[in-house]
Amino acid sequence: MREELQKKEALLFRSLKEALEKSKALTRSCLA
Amino acid sequence: MKGTPYDFFIQFHLTERCNLKCRHCYQSGRVLEMNYREICRAIDNIKEAVQSWVTEYDMEMSPSFHFTGGEPLLRNELFLILDYVRGNGFSSALMSNGTLIDGDTARKIKETGVSDVQISLDGLEDTHDSLRGKGSSRRTLEGIRNLVAQGVDTNINLTVSRVNMEQVDELVHLAEELGVSAIAFSRLVPIGRGKGLSVQALTAEEVADFYNGLRKHKSNDRVTVTSRDPLAAIPDMEEEIPQTEMPIGGCAAGVFGVTITCDGTVMPCRRMDLPVGNIQKDSFRELWAESPVLWSLRKREKYHSGCNSCRYWSVCRGCRAIALAYARAIGEDDYLGPDPQCPYYQSA
Numbered sequence: 472m473r474e475e476l477q478k479k480e481a482l483l484f485r486s487l488k489e490a491l492e493k494s495k496a497l498t499r500s501c502l503a
Numbered sequence: 504m505k506g507t508p509y510d511f512f513i514q515f516h517l518t519e520r521c522n523l524k525c526r527h528c529y530q531s532g533r534v535l536e537m538n539y540r541e542i543c544r545a546i547d548n549i550k551e552a553v554q555s556w557v558t559e560y561d562m563e564m565s566p567s568f569h570f571t572g573g574e575p576l577l578r579n580e581l582f583l584i585l586d587y588v589r590g591n592g593f594s595s596a597l598m599s600n601g602t603l604i605d606g607d608t609a610r611k612i613k614e615t616g617v618s619d620v621q622i623s624l625d626g627l628e629d630t631h632d633s634l635r636g637k638g639s640s641r642r643t644l645e646g647i648r649n650l651v652a653q654g655v656d657t658n659i660n661l662t663v664s665r666v667n668m669e670q671v672d673e674l675v676h677l678a679e680e681l682g683v684s685a686i687a688f689s690r691l692v693p694i695g696r697g698k699g700l701s702v703q704a705l706t707a708e709e710v711a712d713f714y715n716g717l718r719k720h721k722s723n724d725r726v727t728v729t730s731r732d733p734l735a736a737i738p739d740m741e742e743e744i745p746q747t748e749m750p751i752g753g754c755a756a757g758v759f760g761v762t763i764t765c766d767g768t769v770m771p772c773r774r775m776d777l778p779v780g781n782i783q784k785d786s787f788r789e790l791w792a793e794s795p796v797l798w799s800l801r802k803r804e805k806y807h808s809g810c811n812s813c814r815y816w817s818v819c820r821g822c823r824a825i826a827l828a829y830a831r832a833i834g835e836d837d838y839l840g841p842d843p844q845c846p847y848y849q850s851a
Binding site: 476477479480481483484486487488489490491493 | 509556559560562745747748749750751788789792793801817
């Protein structure tokens with residue numbers, strides 16, 4: 472269970488890091 | 504992680520009670536409210552997730568809580584909650600209609616150390632009052648003046664529709680006079696009571712005209728004129744857009760944050776009624792990593808009918824809540840199609 476969670480998190484944060492490293496804060500996020 | 508921090512935020516609705524009855528409100532009438540202790544436990548739940556992301560994945564985080572309602576000042580424990588969040592190392596912001604902010608309340612807000620207060624203003628006096636009730640404009644402006652007088656970073660957010668789209672120049676001038684730091688424009692999402700105003704929602708052509716019109720205010724040095732709408736940034740994007748399979752900006756829903764409602768329901772965005780769990784019984788860490796709805800919002804391959812192949816996908820994706828609202832209006836539950844008000848699609 473824990474292993475499965477960490478596998479998903481690792482994938483998510485690896486992908487997010489790669490994507491964010493390519494960005495220069497091009498847009499502001501919207502959630503309001 | 505070195506470079507751009509992960510700007511992660513929680514929009515936390517403390518109540519759906521409100522002293523106004525705005526015609527465009529998106530709330531759905533939740534009655535149950537977490538009490539103070541339950542809210543603290545919810546914050547602990549989120550803190551545990553954030554700490555694990557930092558320690559286990561070396562994420563550079565910039566987490567924050569944005570408290571709203573209903574009207575958050577109707578919660579007696581608001582200031583205790585803001586203290587609790589601050590004590591746990593998170594920054595916080597407040598979103599309010601401003602009508603309950605007298606001088607003393609503004610001073611208390613200042614003391615909480617919130618990063619900023621966003622006040623909703625929906626047009627010049629007659630327009631605002633027609634949407635929010637007679638006399639509300641005057642009370643909202645008083646609230647703004649009280650915050651500014653206390654030195655609180657105050658910004659205005661306006662929900663744009665055909666009702667107020669011609670008032671931008673005068674509203675920018677008003678924002679300058681009030682001394683707020685920014686005035687921002689968001690599109691009407693036709694859900695909740697806002698469904699009744701759906702004929703006033705902008706078309707794609709009107710969206711293009713509106714955001715082009717905002718550009719002339721970019722050089723204003725007295726107040727920042729902006730929009731948190733992902734579409735608003737598109738006309739100014741001249742650089743090459745990284746063609747990633749995960750988002751790097753744009754719509755935050757499920758990517759850079761989530762919404763928690765007053766009963767603990769977790770959803771991608773308050774305007775997307777797609778519950779993915781409840782903060783009172785679920786581990787936030789597990790929800791964030793495992794929710795199929797949240798994952799679908801993060802992956803280009805899940806989008807369809809043009810949005811997925813647009814060169815702006817990684818920095819935009821339009822407004823997912825508007826895509827869902829229009830789909831639901833024709834009996835579908837699709838939140839991954841094109842934003843029907845988007846004028847900017849370009850093949851990647």
